[in-house]
Amino acid sequence: MPHQIALVVVPSSDNQIRMLRGILQYAAETSRIRIIKNAAIPYIPWKHLKEAKADGVIAYAETSEQIDFLKSLKIPFVNLTLHEPPAEDLAIVHSDNVEIGRRLADHLISLGLRNFAFVGHFDWYHNQLRREGFLARLRESGFDATSIEVAFESDTQGDVVFRRIDQEQLRSQLAELPQPCGVATCHDEFAYEVVECTKQLGISIPFGISVVGVNNYGLICDTTSPPLSSIAQNSERIGYLAAQLLDQLIQGEPTPSEPILVAPGPLIARRSSEFLALDDKEVASAIEFIRARYGQPITVADIVENSEVSRKTLENRFKSVVGHSIAHEIRLSRMRHAQHLLSSTSLSVIDVAIRSGFDSTSGFIRAFREYTGTTPADYRNA
Template identity: 45%
Template sequence: MSDQPGSNGSTGEVAAGALAPWSVGTLDPPPRWGLRSWVADLPKPVGILASNDSLAFEIMETCQLLGARVPEEVAVLGVNNYTEVCDLATPPLSSIEMNTERIGYEAARLLDRFMAHRSLPKSPVLVAPTRVIMRQSTDIVAVTDQRIAAAVRFIRHHAHEGIRVHDVLRAVPMARRTLETGFRQTFGRSPLAEIRRMRIERAKDLLERTDLPVEQVADRCGFKDVKRLYVAFRPLTGMTPARWRRLFRLGRTPPPPRRPGKKTGKRARATRAGRE
């Protein structure tokens, strides 16, 4: 992704597997009058990460004036997730949601330490963003095979409806073997695994930003019952849905899932005993 324009950055290209080349770089914001020429001169397709939603909105308006399609030619991502700005943009703007509650807590904690004449940390206190709120300004799949790209888009938009692989093939006609091979070569997983992954992503979002019971979360993500949500959730996250919600509410970043490996200790002995 390209950050903002200026004189001290460089622009390169990246290509990985079937991913189309996208410009990358770290640049400084131009004067407002220079934004139009900067966007016009960018190699396309390009992704732009703006420092805030207002600047991202201006970039999208500039793209409209230039006739540059968002997100097909220019994908735009803002910061702060100000819904009044994001929803007014055309198309709606994707944005990084900051963990403002945690930022406020850490600021108050530092102020308390300062007023109590206690030592302060020597390095900055970093607070990770909450998540990326995906909207249409980044709804692009950088895949050269247009049928595979269409299949991914269909899965993104309909995974929570309980779709199966045959539904994908009905929406994007091709041989099942072609679909399976394309997904494994491009993403390293099967179409079914991608459907499950998108359901879990939606489940994580609902667990984080709503108080819905886990049973309702399962229903809204396309699972027939809550048990199936639990079975699918743990391998991809390393924990139960309830624990994921608790960690998020405490302001902690959930750890990455443990990779399956050789069993050791009591679990290994129990497995061997079961086989015997």
Template identity: 30%
Template structure:
């Protein structure tokens, strides 16, 4: 009797992502291939434009493969896939009315909203505005996280709801800007603006320019997805919360593999992946507050924290005031001390470096103004209750 040496069956898996997401969703493929290399016998199919050199891959209700990873689908498609026993993983927070609900792997949109407030509050702001589209589930979740976080920091919360999807495509650009202009012009200044996604951030920044409102000095703007095209071509370049595409791709492949390996295709679970962090660019770099001393001090702190262990006395010296006056001004303007601000920004920067680079602790210490790896470990443990290893592994 001989062993069966035939290769394992390769599942035919289609991947469908919307055209408007290509500036950030390409990261999903890195996660899919990570899992594929580990254990998944997948043969991937997707529609990548090739100028006609390759045959088009059509993924619709007639898809006859084994599984699908899709970003949204119609009710008709969902019913057809379910009837044929196709395993489906949905990467969107949206599900079609009247259609089946498939297991989902998505960004944790509540945490996105909270992260936005943390970033904008660190600029010294006390007024915060969310650019919303209330008919979208993901936008509603981001709004709830945003609103809750604003209350936590004691800020004032504003919201502008733009019903983008209800505008006809041929006049959508004009209607968006017409609807936005009035509410945007009435916001207090300075005010931190968080938009539902990077596309909304682009038309928000454009409208601010039309109104003669300076970004970021009067209204810093933060988007979501870290779309490489929108973020780098917008003026000023756009700060954005990074879409964890590689993590989402890996987990969606892992979930699909489990579905394909089982007899059942049922399940409507929802795995939410935390955002990867804020990628800071010019759109949130410099805000002019009412107190010129605090504005200058914050600029000094933000410049020095990533590279030195700056102390309050040095900040005061660079601003030309005493430590006590600086402390009083911070308390009046921000409700906290300069020391609190330095510690918060040091922690935020260190967390970002730990989660977005593969630098050793020694390299981080050398580049970021710590005495050594031991100081980093103590600082992280004292302020988060976790080890640096747990931070890097994403342990909750």
């Protein structure tokens, strides 16, 4: 008989819906768990959880009170949030938040920016980790960042939490940032607020402030003006591993001593960060050339031919400004695009290779493995 599983994950965002899909995928593939439903959507409200008669629970528990309630049920559970620091006796599956922060920094550094800020609500542990990764990556490149704490005017709890940002406080802090500035945020909701406050200040986006968020929540990113750049979490994988872990816990296996962390998905660049803040026009032109043609089999020689300086001069200036070689920038652009295609389309690996500028599938697979540590097929199925 399959284990009866209760889900306390409100499908209120792309991220949470994808987590649910991962859970359902594990259930379909293994037939080891069955999701309890008491309505059309596979969700059990907190107040009805005791009545569900579940063998285990996968929950989105943000508060210590919710975690204590889950413990009181005396059944295995897996938490999908890190709002609180992890305790040794808790099973948690979550994104690698430090890596998220590092990738936010990588993106903004790649724009040629030299001023940075990080916006978030730092009472939440996962936001602290994202800031930690962001600052660590900046320090490696010789930079620092202003930390901006988001305050809430209201915080209404319930099955769905509604939080209203204190825009006046955020606006006053953004007004003091040097320009141009790259602003990374912990969530797309905060990125939206940054964009709105920046526009109220009369500051151009992305030319005064470039903004990037986390979750790639389409309902937010696509309806913000300009559209938001954002890192996608590998949410299906998180859900899948949570279901697998709960299955193991129900069978009596021990709770992992640390959270299971999942590498984030690709960063989807949109107009909120489409800006090259480079003083070196030749380097800026080279990067623009790459970004416009990474789907073609371009080489360093093609970029030099488009430049007004020698190859050696351009190579030296590029590395000095960006921090890596021209060839590496071409590979990064191709790999980011390939990751996006693999995670968001059903294109074959051959088509992904061609659209990412590779002239052979074997060369693409080899390069992709070197960059990600896995094959394109495994990346798509993760």
